[in-house]
Amino acid sequence: MAAVNQCHVGAFLNSAPTTPHPDIQFHFFPVFFDKNWIPAPTTYGYRIGVGPMRPTSRGTVRLRSAKVSDPLRIDPNYMATEEDWRVMREAMRLGLAFAEQPALKRFNHREDTPGVQVRGGKAMDDFIREDAASAxxxxxxxxxxxxxxxxxxxxxxxxxxxxxxxxxxxxxxxxxxxxxxxxxxxxxxxxxxxxxxxxxxALPREALPYHSQCALPTLHKASA
Known part of the structure; x- marks a missing residue:
């Protein structure tokens, strides 16, 4: 397992056609992970990591005391805005749709995470609260x-x-x-x-092209 990078493939997507820059990132791991993101070397599988690239939530870094040796008080304040929830839900939707593509069909014997019962609504939000982590x-x-x-x-x-x-x-x-x-x-x-x-x-100013306003990709609907 340690002989490979574990994350050869990724993608940057827009959460909406009006988003001027990619704000969702995919990581594809050809390794099975348990629910705590620990590789399971005895189980075959893959995992897709998804998440927002441009979070609007803002945390804080504060002093704990006047002593330099004391650790800082760090509060990332993840998922504190409705916009971050919107992007995360869309990232989950796209990730699940990606896993259902015909090219992956022969590898999909079961779904451990988030589970076939999690496809939206409160179940999806509960999963995000429990599983989301820093990248x-x-x-x-x-x-x-x-x-x-x-x-x-x-x-x-x-x-x-x-x-x-x-x-x-x-x-x-x-x-x-x-x-x-x-x-x-x-x-x-x-x-x-x-x-x-x-x-x-400073180097002279130069106008360079950059990615902007890319529409969402079209994903094939998986057959029943």
Missing amino acids: YHPCGTCRMGDANDALAVVDSQLRVRGVDMLRVIDASVFPSVPSANINAATIMLAEKASDLLLGKP
Whole structure:
């Protein structure tokens, strides 16, 4: 099981035709997991992970005390907005529809999670509350912004406001969540920060194409 990446295939989808950017991510694992996301090496199967890419819920990171050694009080505040619930429900619907496609039919002997009894309504919401988890790509706890942004911690040069000779150079300065795993964006930030520290001039502006306003894909309806 450890000889492969476990997540070779993924997809970025729009939750609605009016969404200007992908806001749902799929992970396809050719490995069976139990309900706690622990691989089960004695069972054949696969799992599809789905979730929102642009959550609107906002959590907090606060000091626990005046002691530097005390851990922070971190509250992610997941699923705190109706928009996040809408996107998560749509992600679940698309994931289930994907699993019912003809190409996967011969592999589908049973459904362990969420279970054939979970297809919407309260059952779906209860499953999301119990099963949803972080995907290990948090960012934005020390956001960048202009002088009029009361929540911004650093300026466009990554300098901490009110503190001399201090910059923050990591994913915490992202002002919003990108529609992607944040590795590439963090590398880009570090490269830009190195230019700032060295006093190098900015690259010339360049208009580049980017993905926008992609309609939902058409999925085949599975036969009975």
